[in-house]
Amino acid sequence: MLNNWFKIYFRNTIKNKGFTFLTILGLAIGIAGVIFSTLYWKDETSYDQWNPNKDRIFELITFLKPDLQIASTTGPMAELVKEKSDKIEETLFYQSGYLSELYIINQKKELLNKIAITGNNFFDFFPFDFVQGNKEQFKNNRNAVAIEEQEAKRIFGNENPINKQIKNLNGEILTIYGVYQLKNNSGFLPKYVISSPNLNIDDWNNFTYALLIKLKNPNDKEVVEKSINKIYYENIVQRYAKLRGISVDEYIKTSGLTKGYLQPITDSRLKAEVTGFPEDKGNLNFLKINLGLSILILLLSIINYINLSTAQTIRRAKEVGIRKVLGASKQNIIWQFLFETAITTFFSVLLALTLVEIGLSSYNILINKSLSINLIEFVPYLVLIFLIVILFSGIFPAIYVSNFKELNVLKGNFSRSKNGIWIRNLMLIIQFTIATFFIVAGSLVTEQVNYMSKKDLGFSGDQIINLTLRRYDLGEKRLDFYKAIKQDLLKIKGVKDVNATAFKFGNNAMNSSPMKFQDKRIQIQNVPVDYNFLSMMKIKLKNGRDFDSKITSDTVNNIILNETAMNELGNLSIGDQVDWKEYKFNIIGVVKDFNIENPENKISPMMLINVNTVDWLQNNLSEIYIKVNAENVTETIAAIEKFWKAKVDQDYPFEYEFIDKQFARSYENYTKQEKMFKILNVIVITIALFGLFALSSYTIERKYKEIAIRKVLGAETSSLLRILSKQYIYFAFIGFALAILPSYFLMQKWLENFAYRIDISIWIYVFAFILLLSLTLIVVLIKAYSATRINSLNYLKYE
Numbered sequence: 001m002l003n004n005w006f007k008i009y010f011r012n013t014i015k016n017k018g019f020t021f022l023t024i025l026g027l028a029i030g031i032a033g034v035i036f037s038t039l040y041w042k043d044e045t046s047y048d049q050w051n052p053n054k055d056r057i058f059e060l061i062t063f064l065k066p067d068l069q070i071a072s073t074t075g076p077m078a079e080l081v082k083e084k085s086d087k088i089e090e091t092l093f094y095q096s097g098y099l100s101e102l103y104i105i106n107q108k109k110e111l112l113n114k115i116a117i118t119g120n121n122f123f124d125f126f127p128f129d130f131v132q133g134n135k136e137q138f139k140n141n142r143n144a145v146a147i148e149e150q151e152a153k154r155i156f157g158n159e160n161p162i163n164k165q166i167k168n169l170n171g172e173i174l175t176i177y178g179v180y181q182l183k184n185n186s187g188f189l190p191k192y193v194i195s196s197p198n199l200n201i202d203d204w205n206n207f208t209y210a211l212l213i214k215l216k217n218p219n220d221k222e223v224v225e226k227s228i229n230k231i232y233y234e235n236i237v238q239r240y241a242k243l244r245g246i247s248v249d250e251y252i253k254t255s256g257l258t259k260g261y262l263q264p265i266t267d268s269r270l271k272a273e274v275t276g277f278p279e280d281k282g283n284l285n286f287l288k289i290n291l292g293l294s295i296l297i298l299l300l301s302i303i304n305y306i307n308l309s310t311a312q313t314i315r316r317a318k319e320v321g322i323r324k325v326l327g328a329s330k331q332n333i334i335w336q337f338l339f340e341t342a343i344t345t346f347f348s349v350l351l352a353l354t355l356v357e358i359g360l361s362s363y364n365i366l367i368n369k370s371l372s373i374n375l376i377e378f379v380p381y382l383v384l385i386f387l388i389v390i391l392f393s394g395i396f397p398a399i400y401v402s403n404f405k406e407l408n409v410l411k412g413n414f415s416r417s418k419n420g421i422w423i424r425n426l427m428l429i430i431q432f433t434i435a436t437f438f439i440v441a442g443s444l445v446t447e448q449v450n451y452m453s454k455k456d457l458g459f460s461g462d463q464i465i466n467l468t469l470r471r472y473d474l475g476e477k478r479l480d481f482y483k484a485i486k487q488d489l490l491k492i493k494g495v496k497d498v499n500a501t502a503f504k505f506g507n508n509a510m511n512s513s514p515m516k517f518q519d520k521r522i523q524i525q526n527v528p529v530d531y532n533f534l535s536m537m538k539i540k541l542k543n544g545r546d547f548d549s550k551i552t553s554d555t556v557n558n559i560i561l562n563e564t565a566m567n568e569l570g571n572l573s574i575g576d577q578v579d580w581k582e583y584k585f586n587i588i589g590v591v592k593d594f595n596i597e598n599p600e601n602k603i604s605p606m607m608l609i610n611v612n613t614v615d616w617l618q619n620n621l622s623e624i625y626i627k628v629n630a631e632n633v634t635e636t637i638a639a640i641e642k643f644w645k646a647k648v649d650q651d652y653p654f655e656y657e658f659i660d661k662q663f664a665r666s667y668e669n670y671t672k673q674e675k676m677f678k679i680l681n682v683i684v685i686t687i688a689l690f691g692l693f694a695l696s697s698y699t700i701e702r703k704y705k706e707i708a709i710r711k712v713l714g715a716e717t718s719s720l721l722r723i724l725s726k727q728y729i730y731f732a733f734i735g736f737a738l739a740i741l742p743s744y745f746l747m748q749k750w751l752e753n754f755a756y757r758i759d760i761s762i763w764i765y766v767f768a769f770i771l772l773l774s775l776t777l778i779v780v781l782i783k784a785y786s787a788t789r790i791n792s793l794n795y796l797k798y799e
Contacts (some may be wrong), residue, residue, distance in 0.1 A: 030301025210276030432735020458594025461659030494636030544589030
């Protein structure tokens with residue numbers, strides 16, 4: 001029996017190559033999309049799942065105020081919370097983010113990247129396997145270093161690195177006590193782990209340390225949170241209320257109540273709003289969108305397959321009728337067609353795997369990953385996809401065919417019940433609905449990304465390059481060194497202006513502090529700048545004036561605020577005085593809001609302060625901005641590089657970046673989403689047109705006799721085309737109408753990610769409908785026109 005089914009399948013395949021190709025290709029595209037998104041989902045949800053203590057380790061997240069949370073805490077918290085709660089097994093403090101620093105190794109300078117500065121019990125929390133040395137040696141020695149295996153081979157070759165020493169440029173000597181292997185997906189993937197004692201054990205005003213807490217029992221999470229909040233209350237709220245000479249209630253009203261909560265490390269990648277892990281957050285929205293769209297494409301492919309299969313049954317009706325006359329049961333016919341669907345799906349899966357292999361490198365670039373497919377591990381997913389596709393795409397055509405009446409079929413009467421017609425039409429409407437959703441969503445994503453790229457950012461980065469001044473050896477001489485190199489840089493031909501600050505465009509200000517005015521208190525971004533920063537960046541003053549080198553007080557107690565800070569602090573005016581740490585500052589100007597962070601985020605309150613005003617802010621000066629002439633840019637940058645290597649930094653490589661490109665990276669994820677939507681739009685529309693072609697072919701071929709009669713009675717080609725295409729216009733309109741509400745709701749949810757966003761215009765829907773209708777008419781009219789060319793005699797000679 002199976003041999004017979006094989007023969008029939010391959011005979012029909014050879015006879016109808018075009019239809020077979022379309023069915024296999026359509027399903028393959030849908031299956032490939034699901035494989036891509038499954039690989040991505042599997043990778044993202046696997047972060048820190050390898051960690052045997054994953055259920056007991058939590059990040060401490062601190063609320064400085066109800067709408068401001070940070071993934072850090074104060075230095076004393078690590079030891080104090082362990083003393084106060086017997087539910088805690090151990091704590092681990094670390095510096096958020098990785099460092100890059102020069103070290104002297106084997107008499108040579110090496111730039112080491114992805115350095116983690118942390119407590120000596122790091123490997124109790126992240127138990128990477130040691131291939132040389134062990135974690136106990138690392139844990140029990142001061143100034144210890146552990147190196148990732150590939151880095152150890154790169155630097156030391158085949159030598160044993162254990163007990164070798166490395167030295168930083170400050171002369172600090174560190175000893176290597178271990179070589180470890182990284183796990184693929186972890187919130188921490190450092191190349192170097194350096195143990196450092198917690199020196200900040202008495203400062204409750206400096207939230208610079210990230211803290212992990214390992215509980216003895218994860219069910220004690222809420223108990224430990226109460227201990228943490230009690231510690232914050234006693235050491236911050238009560239302490240600083242007493243220092244200010246105010247009541248606790250008044251302090252909470254003006255400064256807020258500092259609170260903390262424990263965030264499972266398994267949530268840090270996808271579910272957390274903030275995380276201290278240096279590998280940063282994943283994008284759960286993008287992940288859901290990616291998976292949801294791939295499922296929609298597979299659904300579209302299945303509908304397309306059903307339409308193509310039912311269209312094919314016209315040509316196989318007599319075969320089915322004869323088989324039933326010869327004794328084949330209804331169940332036998334169903335199993336035969338399910339068997340044929342299984343063969344088609346099998347070939348589709350093979351083609352899908354080929355498409356995945358071909359497209360995986362491009363997909364990795366799109367999502368910034370290094371995914372690979374391990375067929376052995378992926379077999380369960382492939383089997384599940386295989387069975388789902390057979391179930392949903394095979395059942396309806398098989399049941400539909402098995403219901404053919406032998407007598408009607410053998411007499412040549414192929415008309416089926418109206419229920420069958422409505423089911424096929426419903427599938428076509430669903431295809432139109434999905435296609436409309438993709439067109440609308442793709443158009444909106446493109447418009448939003450264009451809006452972000454063209455939005456007035458409040459500054460101009462045109463012809464301005466950014467250089468990072470590392471030189472950690474400068475210490476308190478950092479500002480003087482900057483002033484000296486500024487004068488030399490200005491002498492270079494093509495350099496128009498030079499400035500310095502502590503932030504990179506596309507990031508936040510890297511430093512914030514509380515600011516108070518009367519009974520209002522806000523957390524404000526600290527932005528140290530040199531003179532002429534506003535004019536160089538073309539940042540507009542709304543009120544007041546810029547810093548002036550001729551006015552001494554501008555380097556003592558004068559500041560400039562942005563519009564957001566003025567609004568949040570309340571009834572402020574030029575000349576008013578605000579409290580900032582132990583200082584009292586006078587407001588001399590207000591600038592219009594400008595972006596320094598990701599443009600999807602709301603602009604934060606900012607304080608611009610002259611670099612000469614506060615000593616510790618001077619030490620944060622790390623970013624040099626140089627405005628160059630548009631002419632001879634290459635020669636100017638070459639001259640800057642020559643000067644930089646000779647006079648500024650001989651150790652670190654010379655690296656520069658134009659500000660506009662630097663800022664564009666901050667919304668790169670959404671640029672990639674735009675590209676993904678464009679690709680998916682092409683795929684979805686193509687598959688939808690396959691289905692439309694199949695159903696129009698099926699419907700129009702059933703009407704050949706009617707067309708022949710109309711032609712004999714004198715119907716013109718134009719009237720025939722109108723009759724044949726009319727119902728598809730109705731279907732397109734219904735499908736479009738059904739897509740309006742879900743597309744509007746879902747895209748509104750997506751646009752909520754952006755503080756600055758477009759509105760959903762009615763013209764998006766007008767464009768979507770015109771495009772949908774145009775493509776529908778092109779496909780249908782091509783088939784309809786070929787139908788009007790038939791020879792009427794062939795269809796009427798037996799009447």
